[in-house]
Amino acid sequence: MITLRPxxxxxxxxxxxIYHAVVAAQETYAFDPATTPDAARVQWLDAPLCTWVAExxxxxxxxxxxxxxxxxxxxxxxxxxxxxxxxARGRGVARLMCExxxxxxxxRGFLAMQFNSVVATNEVAVALWQKLGFDVVGRLPRAYRHARHGFVDCLVMYKWLGGDVPA
Structure with a gap:
């Protein structure tokens, strides 16, 4: 059974x-492939409000x-x-983490979630985010230099999490 914990x-x-392989592939994240473990730790674990693992x-x-x-x-x-x-891909881990x-x-009081730069060629992720209720609200032409496809578009995706819009 897959569990999530801080x-x-x-x-x-x-x-x-995992981080290094994803970033080095230059297919989905606009992070520097030369990022050191210490810098990655600050970026992924220290700077955010919270970080969780699927195990x-x-x-x-x-x-x-x-x-x-x-x-x-x-x-x-x-x-x-x-x-x-x-x-672990194809086993529902990303869906579980997104939900x-x-x-x-x-x-934590957030009313919306926004993904600022979803690489358009990452069709599996785009489809999953859409299934989970995210809308494409913007397209950034040639905003990502993909290792295999050259310059590709990035999508801005957004989902309202709150109920009624507050006054």
């Missing part, structure tokens, strides 16, 4: 191979972070990032 300091060392039988399958997308008048919108290890992140976001 990431600990010790977990990051186990997550690093099964002691094996780390993936992780997500949740942070505010903006401050002040935009502080009700959060942002998340998700990474799943290659061996969980929406629950955590609501618990």
């Amino acid at each position: 990431m600990t300091d010790d977990d990051f060392a186990r997550f690093w191979p 099964e039988d002691g094996v780390l399958l993936g992780s997500y972070y949740l942070k505010a997308n903006a401050a002040g008048p935009g502080g009700h919108v959060c942002n998340c990032g998700y990474m799943v290890g290659e061996a 969980h992140s929406q629950q955590v976001a609501r618990e």
Whole structure:
């Protein structure tokens, strides 16, 4: 059974191979492939409001972070990032993490979730986010330099998490 729990300091060392493989592939994340483990730890674990891991039988399958997308008048919108290890893909880990992140976001007072840069060629992720209620609200032409496809578009995806719009 897959469980979700907050990431600990010790977990990051186990997550690093997943992070590094995803970033080095240059297919889904606009992170520098030369990012060091220390810099990645700050980016993924220390800077966000919270970071969670998906685990099964002691094996780390993936992780997500949740942070505010903006401050002040935009502080009700959060942002998340998700990474799943290659061996765990296709098993519903990303779906589980996204559903969980929406629950955590609501618990923390966020009313909306925005993904700022979903690589358009990442069709599996785009389809999943749409199934989970996210809308494509913007398209950034040639905003990502894909390792295999060259310049490709990125999508801005958004989901309202709250009920009625507050006054």
